Amino acid sequence: MIGGGLLGLEAAAGLKVQGMDVTVLHLMPTLMERQLDETAGHLLEKALTDRGIKVITKANTKEILGTTKVEGVRLEDGTILDANIIIMAVGIRPNLWLGKDAGLDVDRGILVNNMMQTSDPNIFSVGECIQVENRTYGLVAPLYDQAKVLGSTLAGKDSKPFTHFEAATKLKVTGINLFSAGDFAAGDDRQEIVLRDAAKGVYKRLVLQDDKIIGIVLYGETADGPWFYQMMNAGDDISEMRDTLIFGPAYAGGGGADPLALVAGMPDEAEICGCNGVCKGDIVSAITDKKLGTLDEVRAHTKASASCGSCSGLVEQLLALTLGDDFDTNAVTAMCACTDLSHQDVRRMIISKSIKSIPDVMQELHWTTSCGCTKCRPALNYYLICAWPGEYVDDGYSRYINERVHANIQKDGTYSVIPRMWGGMTTPNELRAIADVADKFDISTVKVTGGQRIDLLGIRKEDLTAVWADLNAAGMVSGHAYAKGLRTVKTCVGTDWCRVATQDSTGLGIQLERILWGAWAPHKLKLAVSGCPRNCSEATCKDIGVICVDSGYELHFGGAAGMHIQGTQVLCMVDTEAEVIEYICALTQMYREQANYLDRIYKWADKVGYDYIRSVIVDDEQERKAYAARFLYSQKFMQNDPWKERVEGKEAHHFDAPLVPKKLEETV
Amino acid sequence: MQNWYEVCAVDDIALRGSRIVKTAKGCVALFRTAQNDIYALNDKCAHKQGPLSQGIVHGNLVTCPLHGWVFSLETGEAQGADKGRVKTIPVRIVEGCVQIQLADQTALTG
Numbered sequence: 001m002i003g004g005g006l007l008g009l010e011a012a013a014g015l016k017v018q019g020m021d022v023t024v025l026h027l028m029p030t031l032m033e034r035q036l037d038e039t040a041g042h043l044l045e046k047a048l049t050d051r052g053i054k055v056i057t058k059a060n061t062k063e064i065l066g067t068t069k070v071e072g073v074r075l076e077d078g079t080i081l082d083a084n085i086i087i088m089a090v091g092i093r094p095n096l097w098l099g100k101d102a103g104l105d106v107d108r109g110i111l112v113n114n115m116m117q118t119s120d121p122n123i124f125s126v127g128e129c130i131q132v133e134n135r136t137y138g139l140v141a142p143l144y145d146q147a148k149v150l151g152s153t154l155a156g157k158d159s160k161p162f163t164h165f166e167a168a169t170k171l172k173v174t175g176i177n178l179f180s181a182g183d184f185a186a187g188d189d190r191q192e193i194v195l196r197d198a199a200k201g202v203y204k205r206l207v208l209q210d211d212k213i214i215g216i217v218l219y220g221e222t223a224d225g226p227w228f229y230q231m232m233n234a235g236d237d238i239s240e241m242r243d244t245l246i247f248g249p250a251y252a253g254g255g256g257a258d259p260l261a262l263v264a265g266m267p268d269e270a271e272i273c274g275c276n277g278v279c280k281g282d283i284v285s286a287i288t289d290k291k292l293g294t295l296d297e298v299r300a301h302t303k304a305s306a307s308c309g310s311c312s313g314l315v316e317q318l319l320a321l322t323l324g325d326d327f328d329t330n331a332v333t334a335m336c337a338c339t340d341l342s343h344q345d346v347r348r349m350i351i352s353k354s355i356k357s358i359p360d361v362m363q364e365l366h367w368t369t370s371c372g373c374t375k376c377r378p379a380l381n382y383y384l385i386c387a388w389p390g391e392y393v394d395d396g397y398s399r400y401i402n403e404r405v406h407a408n409i410q411k412d413g414t415y416s417v418i419p420r421m422w423g424g425m426t427t428p429n430e431l432r433a434i435a436d437v438a439d440k441f442d443i444s445t446v447k448v449t450g451g452q453r454i455d456l457l458g459i460r461k462e463d464l465t466a467v468w469a470d471l472n473a474a475g476m477v478s479g480h481a482y483a484k485g486l487r488t489v490k491t492c493v494g495t496d497w498c499r500v501a502t503q504d505s506t507g508l509g510i511q512l513e514r515i516l517w518g519a520w521a522p523h524k525l526k527l528a529v530s531g532c533p534r535n536c537s538e539a540t541c542k543d544i545g546v547i548c549v550d551s552g553y554e555l556h557f558g559g560a561a562g563m564h565i566q567g568t569q570v571l572c573m574v575d576t577e578a579e580v581i582e583y584i585c586a587l588t589q590m591y592r593e594q595a596n597y598l599d600r601i602y603k604w605a606d607k608v609g610y611d612y613i614r615s616v617i618v619d620d621e622q623e624r625k626a627y628a629a630r631f632l633y634s635q636k637f638m639q640n641d642p643w644k645e646r647v648e649g650k651e652a653h654h655f656d657a658p659l660v661p662k663k664l665e666e667t668v
Numbered sequence: 669m670q671n672w673y674e675v676c677a678v679d680d681i682a683l684r685g686s687r688i689v690k691t692a693k694g695c696v697a698l699f700r701t702a703q704n705d706i707y708a709l710n711d712k713c714a715h716k717q718g719p720l721s722q723g724i725v726h727g728n729l730v731t732c733p734l735h736g737w738v739f740s741l742e743t744g745e746a747q748g749a750d751k752g753r754v755k756t757i758p759v760r761i762v763e764g765c766v767q768i769q770l771a772d773q774t775a776l777t778g
């Protein structure tokens with residue numbers, strides 16, 4: 001990669017992620033010298049080196065080597081580096097020939113005034129080819145502004161002239177946080193405020209002139225960037241808050257930060273959704289132009305917060321900001337577009353009105369669609385299963401494909417199959433049977449999962465039942481790896497083997513899995529049992545975890561280790577295995593009965609409160625026993641191996657063979 | 669050349685269910701809605717070729733199983749803010765049998 005600027009580094013990181021061996025050659029002594037001061041440049045260089053990207057600074061490329069294709073580069077100092085691909089990202093050079101041929105005045109770019117007018121009053125020009133007020137531009141945001149000026153002029157409207165503003169720079173490389181804007185050269189009339197925490201890799205520097213911010217460099221921690229940036233562009237006098245300025249809005253003026261003010265202060269091009277590259281301006285104009293009123297609508301129209309969801313809060317604040325009083329953050333969100341009722345309303349009415357089928361729910365609760373949608377049907381199917389165990393007949397057509405066919409669909413339309421391994425334990429016989437299945441069905445990929453079991457990938461739908469039949473014959477059942485329901489109970493080797501174990505964690509895990517398997521739940525449910533606080537089975541990031549100690553068992557709940565990461569909270573301590581089982585059955589049932597569909601335990605607990613859950617499960621023995629009893633009752637109807645049932649022909653219509661067309665005489 | 673082909677009886681497709689027809693040019697997905705209408709679409713999502721036949725059928729729409737795009741069974745058009753279209757295939761019911769119109773299948777059926 002020749003060029004260690006913004007684009008060059010983003011490309012280098014991208015290639016590295018693709019598994020390539022990347023070297024960045026940069027002419028200047030530090031990376032991104034236009035946006036970063038020396039210190040931040042070095043921190044960045046180190047972060048890139050840590051990721052395995054080689055960085056050579058002060059590297060002046062003399063020659064590209066190779067006859068028919070690229071083979072390497074020679075640097076000025078004689079060093080030769082081998083290369084299969086060379087990418088140049090060395091800045092923009094305005095393309096002048098058209099302007100020149102037309103007889104326009106040019107310098108580094110085509111010269112225009114603030115109204116984008118060239119030296120010929122009838123010719124206008126915008127973009128990377130122009131030079132305005134002695135500046136050329138390469139970032140897209142100012143180009144849009146130029147286009148707006150020109151657009152208004154062409155439409156015959158008075159337009160504000162184009163004015164320069166300092167665009168902020170962010171490097172879009174996962175895990176490297178960097179924000180810079182303005183001018184940060186040192187100077188006699190300038191002062192700086194610097195905060196440095198070398199161990200945490202945090203560096204913040206503000207450059208001040210006449211009590212105003214004129215330059216910002218943030219590395220490692222960039223959340224305050226938009227706040228500084230807004231003050232810089234507004235030319236705010238910061239003398240009042242100078243003492244605490246560097247600590248950001250949380251300390252400014254003593255009070256806490258108003259999140260809305262923060263969002264209001266963000267520039268239009270501030271990126272809100274990193275996954276889908278949606279910026280503030282896009283979202284705000286979608287809200288106004290398309291009259292959007294809810295997070296879901298914004299998601300559908302802009303894709304903002306539609307992937308990992310971590311920016312949902314920001315998007316809601318933008319809604320609040322744009323709609324003002326019309327946006328009610330506390331309004332109960334309807335379950336889906338088919339009804340105004342919330343998940344909780346629907347759950348309550350299913351019980352109070354004794355509703356026992358999906359069509360009846362839709363009828364009695366005045367659904368606005370005849371057949372529901374992909375959001376409500378799976379949720380209703382679950383709520384009915386949970387409310388009426390043994391009575392409700394599961395509706396396969398209201399399930400997502402994975403639960404409908406008891407396997408996991410993959411991107412090419414084939415499926416993966418994961419047999420259960422109780423507590424993560426297996427036997428030579430099971431392994432032999434798995435190996436035989438893999439051979440027989442030509443299964444190319446066999447993978448050990450994070451849940452301590454084995455995944456067979458690439459199975460055609462028409463082979464599923466035959467694969468299951470063979471696994472069943474060796475004593476294995478479905479691992480429900482596709483289910484919103486109990487997935488796995490991970491264990492460590494415990495007192496059977498471990499030198500420091502305090503209890504039989506393996507045995508307890510197996511018992512728990514035998515009791516819990518087959519249970520459907522609002523979302524997936526993963527457990528783990530560790531034999532001591534060293535916690536080899538990672539119980540403290542599971543939905544429910546058990547940590548064995550000398551004196552008994554510490555029960556945990558509400559962990560998450562997916563897109564969102566959070567440690568568990570302690571539920572309570574208990575003395576015996578029987579209590580572990582009772583408490584966990586009760587907690588599981590409370591979650592099954594109360595949570596919104598697709599909320600993991602931690603989300604439910606965040607909504608209703610961890611203390612509330614403890615007050616029921618730990619403090620109220622009668623309630624706990626009732627929940628546990630309801631769970632065990634429901635399990636009576638759940639613990640049939642779905643694979644075996646389907647091998648025996650249940651729900652065969654979900655596995656129908658493909659049809660072959662028969663030609664009719666008549667042609668068209 | 670286009671021909672009509674017989675594929676199955678109406679009742680071979682469950683209400684809100686689907687069947688796949690293997691053709692010389694990839695799979696066709698047959699759907700039967702709760703209202704008992706039958707539709708045929710190319711079994712390839714306009715997004716990333718997901719098998720629409722494996723999706724959830726609701727109203728006269730189907731939701732792709734891979735990333736949740738929703739398509740009209742009638743027009744093949746993506747719904748909401750997603751942009752794309754899946755090819756629809758002419759279908760008719762003759763005496764309880766489902767027939768679809770395909771290019772000549774000699775290559776497949778020999």
Ligand code: SF4
Pocket residue numbers: 492493494495498499500501502505530531532533534535536537
């Ligand atoms: S968690 Fe404790 S008991 Fe279990 S394997 Fe690790 S060290 Fe041993």
Ligand code: FES
Pocket residue numbers: 713714715716717718732733734735736737
């Ligand atoms: S492949 Fe259908 S939604 Fe992505």
